[in-house]
Amino acid sequence: RSLNGRAAVVTGAGSGIGRAIAIRLAEDTAKVAIWDINAAGAAETAKMIEDAGGTAIAIDADCSDKAAIHAAAEETRAKLGPVAILVNNAGIAPFTPFMDIDDDLFDKVIRINLRGPYLVVKEVLPDMLAAGWGRVINITSSSVQSGSFAQGHYVSSKGGLMGMTKALALEFAPSGVTFNMVPPGFIDTPMLRAAPIDVEAFAQTLPMKRVGKPEDIAAACAYLASEEASYITGQTISTNGGRYMG
């Protein structure tokens, strides 16, 4: 499966799921820009890709900061060409009982998880529209289906991102740019390991008796980014090991 050397942006690819997505898109011949506030992690992902013979650049960027996003997009275009594929993966997932969420924390989660993707899409969509081809993949969360204890802010932000994905899919359907989403179930990353969950015990409650791997999410993203997925927009590939169906 080839992405024909197109330029891809993966936000939050200095760790976990984003890293696996960046590596997979590079294996599929995309030139990948890794945008992350974790500069060391981003550089490590880029090195992993380069060492495997791929093309990648690491950019230290806060994906909720409009000026930083603009600068990151300019650098990406200059080094890799117009952006053709965007994976909005950067996110934070605090656990806070609802009555303890202060207004600043609520705003922060929305700013990073929802307003960030809105800003990044605005920045790179003109490249895709000019080319008449583009792929936007938003990493949402299975928690929108299930709810999640002490995550009123997080689930609100991911639900908003799901709504945005569908609205933009419809608005840009004639343009050659598709918008889809991948809601992960429980995936073994630093984020999951930081959560107040006994991962090994929880895994036994899942249909497949295991949590997912970052590569499971990357595979769904690779398909949605490919030529073969050109007639798929506004859709969801739920990657949760069968925990939620339909």
Ligand code: NAD
């Ligand atoms: P992670 O914490 O391992 O990685 C997240 C990355 O995003 C980090 O490198 C972090 O530095 C980066 N990031 C955070 N805020 C940023 C910002 N403002 N600008 C740029 N980069 C930023 O987490 P993960 O598990 O790999 O999660 C990736 C995505 O998948 C997130 O959107 C998360 O909500 C979603 N998700 C994860 C799971 C899971 O079980 N791991 C489940 C559902 C959804």
